[in-house]
Amino acid sequence: VAGRRYKIVDLPALFGSELDRLPLVLRILLENIVRNMRGQERDDAVAAIFGWLASGSSEAEIPFQPGRVLMHDTTSTPALVDIAAMRNVLAEHGVDPSLLNPVIPVDVSVDHSLAVEEFARPDAISLNLQHEMRRNEERYRFLRWASKTLSGVRIHPPGTGIMHTINLEQLATVVCAETRREESGEETWAVPDTLIGTDSHTPMINGIGVLGWGVGGLEAQTVMFGMPTMLRIPDVVGVRLTGALGAACTSTDLALTVTQRLRQAGVTGDFVEFFGPSVDTLSAGDRAVVANMAPEYGATTGYFGIDRHTISYLRATGRTEDAQALVEAYARRTGLWFEPGAEPRYSRVIEIDLDDIGMHVAGPTRPQDRLRLADVPAALQQFSVSAPSPELPLHPIAIASITSCTNTSDPALLIAAGLVARKARAFGLQPARWVKTSLAPGSPASASYLKRTGLLPDLEAIGFGIVGFGCATCIGNSGPLTEPIRKMIDEGSGKPVAALSGNRNFPGRVHPDLDLGFIMSPALVIAYGLAGDADKNLEAGPIQTTADGKPVYLRDLWPTREEIARCLAAAQDTADYRRDFERAEKNPAWHGLDAPDSALFPWDERSNYLQRPPFASLEAGGLLGNYRAYPLMVLGDDITTDHISPASAIPPKSLVADYLVQRGDKRNDLNVFASRRGNWQVMLRGTFHNRNVINLLKDGLPVAHTVHVPSGDVMPIWEAAQRYRDDGESIVVIAGERYGTGSSRDWAAKGLRLLNVRSVLACSFERIHRSNLIGMGILPVQLPAAAIKGMPAIALGDRIEIHADADALSPRCPIAVRVHRANGTVDTIAAKAAVETQLEINLLKAGGVIPLILDQT
Ligand code: SF4
CATH class of the missing domain: 3.20.19.10 (Aconitase, domain 4)
Structure with a gap:
């Protein structure tokens, strides 16, 4: 590539036509084994992978050495606290603590701590950021210590966006150049970009041909310190896509369909790989949405191979010409390029015809329960109350939130929402007074599409202004509900509902007091926010009536594919993902934190956020x-x-709150999620502390x-x-x-x-x-x-x-x-x-x- 030569594991030369029978995910595992293992162990592992071909299943276990680790602030805090505590143990045994560092790159996104406290006001982003910095100051100082002291740990501050969006837009290289010291001297290798992430939605990156999946923080610690992760050669379920998505359908509808179908089929723990003629009809953005929901369908991965759409995505997000060329040349040369006509061996095949997909939501309590809009009222019938409120509907929309990496990373989905907002604004529509509205895009880069298309003022005009860049409502940090909804909950006079573009809707997930939620595309979130009542059948009836009495239907607001494509193309030309990211990385509040840089972290016994945990002194076995x-x-x-x-805010009247108050914690700090703390005493008391x-x-x-x-x-x-x-x-x-x-x-x-x-x-x-x-x-x-x-x-x-x-x-x-x-x-x-x-x-x-x-x- 560009006059440079790379060493590769030449899979086709080594394995001939047998390679074509392996699913792409197994080819990547095979490359990893050949590159990282030696001798008999390598031969056995290679034989086990080809042995899988006989039945599409195997009991053999193989090692996998990912190239990097991705974490967020919630899962990284306990992991980094463990490392800090391990350094203490080393020092107590006379070993230089600074020797203990991760041996592969670790990226941490500070994305899980943004709360929607302010909304529908022009300064919501900066106010929410201020609240976040104040509430998390002590923990953020610790993270700053980790980034200063632990080599290989990079921390992306609040405001840079959601980990999986950043991974897609900035961190993933799809193919990496890796320098290795060989006996013959230094060699530069081209290798697949692979990772594990301490978040179940890590497979989102499978949408652009990068193999990665979610693991627990503890498994990530083993990988950080150079141990491979061991896995049984997985069953690989091939999902064959045919047909084409209808004009009104979004990638969210596809993801909800895949989730329902694969949950029914039972793919828990399996690797899923998409193949067939219609993969080529999906953009990298569409694929990332489907891949993101792998944990909702129960799979370990939701992999799409590398092809022309991957290269287009790399180009659109500002990767260099050289990087694009390396990815294509490498994937074609090593048998990792996706061919729409290829039919490798799969453990089993599930067919999904895109022609059959309509406009959907999923809920009200599980992401796999896909519904047509007309069926939503029936699904809510069982959730009733004896004395309904005379002022609000029985199932008012309490939260309408465009949230989550799943559905805010693809600019096409945000643009569709913006176009709905533009039309709603033109009709003079506003959300009902009890609806809490918000928009938290995956990154500043994806949000800047809305600015460049001029759609942001339309969203702001109907209450969907940007509240920040982070997980927010998706992780349950939706902030206080509106007064009418609060009153309804306190009186038990209705069953409020969340409308969100997230991926999970378990009771209590988006707000501790909300048991019902529907997952949907960002454009539909706006429609439901305007309707204000989950019992409205948006397929047949009007969303609202204008001031002059004209009913407005969903079809009056819904954009055409051409409208979305036109906006996207216009905004694409001037996109500069790198600039947007670097600007966000400079977050002055973050860099202004006064953090220690000593080899050992200075623990403070009085802290309610960080305590040296006891795990480093556990007895073996x-x-x-x-x-x-x-x-x-x-x-x-x-x-x-x-x-x-529990991940939600610490309830004021609870064992955990009592403990913290005894220790002098300020009352308003109790809003901070329990699970973000690095304080094992809090976590001990918080275990199973969930009213459900x-x-x-x-x-x-x-x-x-x-x-x-x-x-x-x-x-x-x-x-x-x-x-x-x-x-x-x-x-x-x-x-x-x-x-x-x-x-x-x-x-x-x-x-x-x-x-x-x-x-x-x-x-x-x-x-x-x-x-x-x-x-x-x-x-x-x-x-x-x-x-x-x-x-x-x-x-x-x-x-x-x-x-x-x-x-x-x-x-x-x-x-x-x-x-x-x-x-x-x-x-x-x-x-x-x-x-x-x-x-x-x-x-x-x-x-x-x-x-x-x-x-x-
Ligand atoms: Fe997880 Fe939601 Fe954050 Fe995505 S936005 S990383 S799904 S909490």
Whole structure:
């Protein structure tokens, strides 16, 4: 490329026509193995990958060494706090602490802390940023310390945008030039850009041909310190796309359709790869939206190969001619270029015809529940109240938010919203008075499209001005609700609904007091915001009536494809992504923070935000063994990481708030998400502190309480755990299907470790949380659902006997579980270890990631 030569792993030369039968994702894993491994281990791993071709499935495990790590401020804070604490341990053992640094690049976006406190006013961006800086000042000083002290850690300050948008627009190179020291001297290699991210939506980057997926913060720590991540060669589900999206459809509609179809098909833990003739009809922006929702359809990836649309995207976002040429030349040469006619071997194939897709929303409580607009009122019927408000609709739109990386990174989606706003403004429409409106784009670059097209004033005119650049409403940081909605919630006189362009709508996700939410495209968010009432059928009836009595329908506002394309093309010419990013990186409030730069972080015992955690002194293998345990909690299906370690603001009347107030925390600081703190005492008290958690041990338990079984006393969960620990008793948590769904936050596993939970026994686990449990040395045990359903539920007084001896442990090995009933009978359950790889066994034996890293250091 441009007169330069690169070494490559020449996959076609090495593997001939057999390579064509492998899905693209497996070719990337193959390249990684050939490049990073040696000798017999490499040969075995290569043979295992080609062995996969026989059945499209494999039990073999392979190592994967990603090139970089992506994190956000919520998941990076505990990880960086762990590293700071590990440095302390090294210093206490006479080892130079500055030796401990990540060995691959780590990018951290400070995006999860923006709250929508001010909205629908011209200075909302700067006011919200000021609030954010004030509330998070201590934690941000710590992050600044990390960026000054830990080599390889780059922190992108508040205002630069959402991690996945920045990754698409700035960080991803698709193919990297990597300098390596070989025996023959220095060599420059061209290699695929690969990553892991401590966020479940990391697969968004799959939209531009970069292989990456979400992992827990603990798994990321192993990778940062040079250990590979081990994975079972995945089942690869091919999703064959045919047909073409209709004129009124958006990529959001496609993503919701894919989510529903793949959830029905069951692709949990699988790699998904899109192929077929219609992939070529989708822009890189469309693909990124679909790839982003991989965790919602349950997959590890949602991969699209590299092709002409990838190159166009690199050009549009300002990557150099050389970079574009390198990507194309490399992908074509190494068999990684996507061919629309190619039909590699997949574990199974699912067909999706784009012609069948209409205009959709998903909800009201799960992202996979896709609906036509006409079906929304029926879906809400079951959510009623006995004494409805005479002033507001039964299901008023409380929040209408254009939010999230998913649907605000693609300028086409924002432009469509802007065009709806322009037409609504022309009709003189305004949102209902009870609707909280907001627009938080993925980055300043994507927002600048709205400025250049002149659509921003239209959005502002109807209340959808920009409130900042970050996760905001999507992560539950939606700020206070409007007065009428607050009153309705306090009186219980209705069931308010959120309309958002996010990706998750679990009860309490976007606001602790909202249980209902519909996911939709940004343009539809505006329509619902204007309608103000989720019971309106926007497919058939008017959204609003103008001042002169003319009904305005959705079709009157909806832009044509040509209108969107014209605006996009006009704004594209003058786009300068790099300039917008660099300007945001200069955030003076961030760079003005007075942060320490010593090799050891100066902990402050009085801090309510940061405390040196105890994990670096965990005893090896401490939680394995043969034992009888009391169930600390008995839970049902679909326990999310939000249930385990809530991400929303700390409620003012709660155990956590009481603790903080005792320590002199200022009342208004309680708004700060619990999960952002690097304070293990807060997180210990916050574990399971969610009003939606139902503990089946006993009816009617207060929030975050359980029964201490030996005494029968009802007490806070953490106090019960402490009493068991003091008495030398073991405890476990029992759950149903899909335990640990949702965000990747590792506090959900660390919280259980702090409670001294030895094992979680569940019918199934979500991938990232399962890995986080192992990262904390906690054994996940999979219970056979049929056996559980056929026997009496775990009841007060039952004890669980587990045989999980360290020496006998191997991937997926049987685990003998016996339930000793209070009446003296015993039930036996044929369970198995939910452990996939030898590295995971080593982690469990070491007591978790942190002791293992320290041991290796
Ligand atoms: Fe942020 Fe939401 Fe994207 Fe997660 S999905 S990174 S919370 S915007």
